Amino acid sequence: MPRKEFADIAAGRLPASALADNYADIAPPLDRQTALIAAQRCHFCFDAPCIAACPTGIDIPQFIRSIATDNLRGAAEEILGANILGGMCSRVCPTEILCEGDCVRNHPHEKAPVAISALQRYATDWVFDTNTPLFERAADTGKKVAVVGAGPAGLACAHALSLAGHRVTIFDARPRAGGLNEYGIARYKVLDFAAREIEWLLSIGGIDVQNGKTLGGNLNLAELRRDFDAVFLGIGLTGVNALGIDGEQLAGVRNAVDFIAELRQAADLAKLTVGRRVVVIGGGNTAIDAAVQSRKLGAESVSLVYRRGAPTMSATAVEQEFAKSEGVNVICWAAPRRILAHDGAVSGIEFEYTQLDDTGRLLGTGDMLRLNADVVLKAIGQVLVPANDGAGADVLRIAKGRIVVNADHATSLEKVYAGGDCVGGKMDLTVQAVEDGKRAARSIDQKLRRA
Template identity: 50%
Template sequence: MNADQQARDVKAGRLDPDAYSDLFSDLHPPLDGHEAHVEADRCYFCYDAPCMEACPTSIDIPMFIREISTGNPLGAAKTIFEQNIFGGMCARVCPTETLCEEVCVRETAEGKPVKIGLLQRFATDAAMAAEKQFFTRAPSTGKRVAVVGAGPAGLACAHRLAVKGHDVDVYEAHPKAGGLNEYGIASYKTPDGFAQAEVDYITAIGGITMHYEKALGAEISLSQLSADYDAVFLGMGLAGVNALSIDGADADGSLDAVSWIGDLRQASDVSTVPVGRRVVVIGGGMTAVDAAVQAKALGADEVTICYRGPKERMKASEYEQEIAKVRGVSIRYGMNPKSMIVEGGAIAGITFDRGGETVTIACDEVMKAIGQAFVPDSLNGSGETIALDGGRVAVDEEGRTSMAKVWAGGDCVNAGDDLTVTAVSQGRDAAESIHSALSA
């Protein structure tokens, strides 16, 4: 522990060793076979299924639930993977409570929807455990495609292109694939190395070559990729972090929540990760909740999420907010940051304006979860060629950018909602467009 951490009362190992495995265990224990059959029998198998309409990847939900109910979980997994090759991860992290389950007829009639997410996990876990592959590569087309970014958008695109018979090189800036699935999602949502297991399952199709620690604008350039490959897909996500423009924002103890979550995810032993005694998280999205809950799980005495707007505008769903509260996190609304209180170069508190009233919260760590930004500099001189929209890459309905031979999808484009499931759909659909262009 360095001097600054000690002054701020930041340390590791705040809890008994056995407590960590419990607090970081699976948020939603999986259904067993009997539970899955009972839950599947609750589905009405609607002909005009509103759940399917609400799914960004258009999974045939009534079909896969019917397959589970008839004792065919592998068939259900095939139905899921045909539309969403990241079906396993989406079953764990997708906000089903505001998508498919929100519009479930059972939810409308009883306030208790069919547990679509858990049923999807039951099926996809069965397929992955059996190492059952449902796709085979078509004969080689001789075409080569470069994919930048090994997150959900990039790997969904790479997988669909590999199925079509194209050879795909995936360039990833990090030493591991997975994107935010690996570096940005709470450990208790995807324990036991699931993110990497899913990457291995997806790339087992063949025809996909991974190149790690190759960042666009540094080790690789878009101009060179465009020259060397028949097509390029950009799925590099958001590399920038929105700044908190208040006095003391960069003092010791002021952390970027996404980076902190990433470091925690890569720790071989979470009990070795230091955390403050009193933590404030600024933001209102899923990252804010993930950071806050995990800070509490590491042994922080007090964790408070401070969101500048009203509760109804919070990006994190009502369900996610409830998880935070159950785990001991306080959430305060209408809290607009004014300044950090800095003593001896370190965070000692933070002040907010709350409807004209000044509110001060004592703390030794502040985690900023106020959003990420696309960094167009990574386009490496192609910024004038590729049009931007709202600070991100502009694309048409098929994912084409304004630059010939280049498609894009996921968080780097201004055409989605920053959800894993949306990124998957954009990568998949761009792959179909690329295949059509290469087959013409």
């Protein structure tokens, strides 16, 4: 039998009450009085830098002005007209490097920037809590568009196209729509909000969702091009990078995205297994979410290890500090070299300390670090799984691991557009994917109206 200290992966480490507390809303919503006070801090800048910092271009001073006058419908229309997933973005956007990071109140003598994300949530929550329709679909154009992928890019594209009067069919591989918003973001950030937001989004009509449809499996790109007037690909990055080291196939080693997806879909958190000693490899949001949630499930020790320095992590400084405050041990400048085993299961992992040479190359120092572990979660990035199935001589152009698109989000294939993480861009964020979907929908609509 494996030794207890190296094989104690179990469920129910914490009582239900502790799990409920650990997975409560991380940022409870503002009440009316607090929201009105927060709104009054905005200077309502004429040339507001916060607008330029938002990938979807929400008129932030305008929606805050509406909140200040108790006009929640006006505020919500301003937000959701620019970003149809504005409710989710108010919960998950790294506003510290976007709108709030550029707020003019970011001065040493100020306590904080305007609470833009909290105010955005305040306005959009009113819509979903009251189930208030804000948009009306235009007359049916008779045109049909296929959207592959029910993540942020696909949903934003589908809503905009339906609003314009086109009929949209969304195909998605998973049982539930939402993409990373449903499967890939920490549970304590969003609770069950993704499903509520999607239900409201689809209420506009004209959108049919078909789940269990995988491009390259039971869904064929050539047939979609034949049967629809246009196709939008919002397929995300479904492949996961490998470490490429000994021991990667051992029991107890898994992809962090799979761990997060399992946790998000779990009906009972007490039934989820977690190790006593968890090591997470990576420096992005997925790594942070996996590490923090391991702690919240009851892991006794969680270490997040990154091969470079903290400033180069894709997770923001705020996220890094939050992980530390939750008891995660963050170790930088260490690269994984081999995973250790005992009786066929993970017992630890060996790292080599790293440094940069004079040219900026990352090198091993020869100095080693060994951490005991019964679970190793890999979060070193995801990759595109190409969708060139059944396309014959015509194939999607791929470069640097992403689908190539032009300024209109058109791909190398006639009638096929793409957006979101599968095309890459300034940042792999929900808000950027929404903007991609919105821009692609505009291009598709213009093309269909000229046809």
